Amino acid sequence: MRSPEELRGLVEAYLADLDLCPDLGDLAEGVRYAFAAGGKRVRPVLCLATGEAVGAEPERVIPAAAALELVHAFSLVHDDLPALDNDDTRRGLPSVWARFGEGDAVLVGDALLAEAFRQALSYPTPAVARELAEATLGMIGGQHLDIHGQVEDLAALHRLKTGRLFAASVGCALGAAGVAVEEQDAWRAFGEEVGLLFQIVDDVLDEDGYVFLHGPEGARGLAAESAARAQARLEEISADTSVLAQLVSDLAVRTE
Amino acid sequence: MRSPEELRGLVEAYLADLDLCPDLGDLAEGVRYAFAAGGKRVRPVLCLATGEAVGAEPERVIPAAAALELVHAFSLVHDDLPALDNDDTRRGLPSVWARFGEGDAVLVGDALLAEAFRQALSYPTPAVARELAEATLGMIGGQHLDIHGQVEDLAALHRLKTGRLFAASVGCALGAAGVAVEEQDAWRAFGEEVGLLFQIVDDVLDEDGYVFLHGPEGARGLAAESAARAQARLEEISADTSVLAQLVSDLAVRTE
Numbered sequence: 231m232r233s234p235e236e237l238r239g240l241v242e243a244y245l246a247d248l249d250l251c252p253d254l255g256d257l258a259e260g261v262r263y264a265f266a267a268g269g270k271r272v273r274p275v276l277c278l279a280t281g282e283a284v285g286a287e288p289e290r291v292i293p294a295a296a297a298l299e300l301v302h303a304f305s306l307v308h309d310d311l312p313a314l315d316n317d318d319t320r321r322g323l324p325s326v327w328a329r330f331g332e333g334d335a336v337l338v339g340d341a342l343l344a345e346a347f348r349q350a351l352s353y354p355t356p357a358v359a360r361e362l363a364e365a366t367l368g369m370i371g372g373q374h375l376d377i378h379g380q381v382e383d384l385a386a387l388h389r390l391k392t393g394r395l396f397a398a399s400v401g402c403a404l405g406a407a408g409v410a411v412e413e414q415d416a417w418r419a420f421g422e423e424v425g426l427l428f429q430i431v432d433d434v435l436d437e438d439g440y441v442f443l444h445g446p447e448g449a450r451g452l453a454a455e456s457a458a459r460a461q462a463r464l465e466e467i468s469a470d471t472s473v474l475a476q477l478v479s480d481l482a483v484r485t486e
Numbered sequence: 487m488r489s490p491e492e493l494r495g496l497v498e499a500y501l502a503d504l505d506l507c508p509d510l511g512d513l514a515e516g517v518r519y520a521f522a523a524g525g526k527r528v529r530p531v532l533c534l535a536t537g538e539a540v541g542a543e544p545e546r547v548i549p550a551a552a553a554l555e556l557v558h559a560f561s562l563v564h565d566d567l568p569a570l571d572n573d574d575t576r577r578g579l580p581s582v583w584a585r586f587g588e589g590d591a592v593l594v595g596d597a598l599l600a601e602a603f604r605q606a607l608s609y610p611t612p613a614v615a616r617e618l619a620e621a622t623l624g625m626i627g628g629q630h631l632d633i634h635g636q637v638e639d640l641a642a643l644h645r646l647k648t649g650r651l652f653a654a655s656v657g658c659a660l661g662a663a664g665v666a667v668e669e670q671d672a673w674r675a676f677g678e679e680v681g682l683l684f685q686i687v688d689d690v691l692d693e694d695g696y697v698f699l700h701g702p703e704g705a706r707g708l709a710a711e712s713a714a715r716a717q718a719r720l721e722e723i724s725a726d727t728s729v730l731a732q733l734v735s736d737l738a739v740r741t742e
Contacts, residue, residue: 253627313588332569371509
């Protein structure tokens with residue numbers, strides 16, 4: 231079993247060499263800018279670790295993992311736009327619209343989403359791409375709630391905006407590895423829980439969302455409960471889930 | 487063989503009843519607005535007519551046909567944005583951003599693209615969705631050229647921005663119908679030609695593009711040559727292509 235750091239190295243190498251559609255022309259520069267600049271690669275690492283736990287080599291799972299990261303990048307590029315969250319920086323660099331202009335940022339986001347499907351469609355079955363399409367629609371619905379929703383929509387917002395792609399990180403690994411649908415339930419419950427955990431910790435670090443509703447102590451307590459549930463889900467699964475257990479522990483105590 | 491008008495009726499009925507992902511919530515209103523309001527449905531009708539010519543019932547091909555129309559709608563919604571073409575009307579109605587705001591228009595376009603893939607992924611193989619992903623990337627590259635390119639890029643721009651989705655209208659029908667790859671060449675050449683024809687006539691009607699390069703008479707001449715080549719392509723194919731021949735004739739003389 232590879233460590234999270236080894237898996238992250240595989241993701242970085244794959245993304246650095248990613249073949250983009252030649253038709254994108256000069257737009258490719260903005261597309262690479264959007265996914266090259268760091269980030270924690272949490273979703274693809276979770277995908278690869280799930281794949282290894284069910285016996286699939288990273289070589290088999292990496293297109294699915296890359297697809298998840300590209301969908302994540304797509305959502306950041308569009309969410310950063312002036313008409314949405316209006317963020318001109320991202321990870322210490324100018325956001326895509328601030329660097330390439332608003333028009334190109336719309337197109338870069340579109341291209342990232344289409345490239346994500348191209349990766350997900352490299353498998354002989356449509357399972358991975360279906361998982362990705364459903365998760366993407368959930369994220370879009372979540373972003374819409376984030377703009378227009380009420381505070382009572384917070385749980386639904388998180389489940390959609392963040393939880394869906396985390397759950398899909400597990401689901402895409404199952405699809406890429408060919409795990410039968412009837413054996414996926416415990417894995418999917420784990421994926422949902424990891425998504426919730428990630429979001430609560432995000433809110434603790436950003437001092438919003440769950441902190442706004444439950445206070446900093448309350449939110450930290452919810453994160454600990456979520457981490458414990460995620461670990462319990464893993465224990466229900468008869469596979470070597472040690473790397474996934476480490477990922478959950480890392481997510482629960484992360485500080486950035 | 488159903489007439490173009492009958493096929494168009496099937497497209498309208500399917501789109502009117504289209505199940506959108508429930509996670510979209512209130513955003514679904516904007517999504518429906520974007521694809522409900524008319525248009526000629528040329529791409530899905532071309533797809534269904536190609537399907538019938540190769541022996542596939544419209545019931546089998548209609549998800550692919552709808553996917554093409556949704557990708558077309560996605561491209562219009564994003565191209566109309568102030569940061570791109572800045573069009574506040576579309577087919578006599580407020581464009582999506584003018585009606586729902588710029589932020590929601592970005593999300594509506596994103597949702598249309600993801601819903602298109604959901605339709606394309608309803609098949610047991612990934613062939614239709616792969617066709618759609620490649621065409622979408624070509625269109626995005628074409629829109630980028632449209633914004634930043636030079637006049638000498640006009641042919642490439644058209645081939646990408648319009649031609650790709652027309653060629654894919656034929657290609658998606660072949661995928662949905664299960665036509666073997668080695669039997670697709672003549673069909674694909676036909677699809678490319680129809681894309682070119684559509685664009686030249688578009689420029690004649692809009693008095694730009696090919697008219698700018700070749701004058702109104704010159705552009706009309708090019709359209710007639712393209713239509714003749716498309717008909718010749720059809721004659722090379724051993725199938726009942728009478729409805730497709732009628733579609734080509736209609737496209738060559740359209741006035742809107």
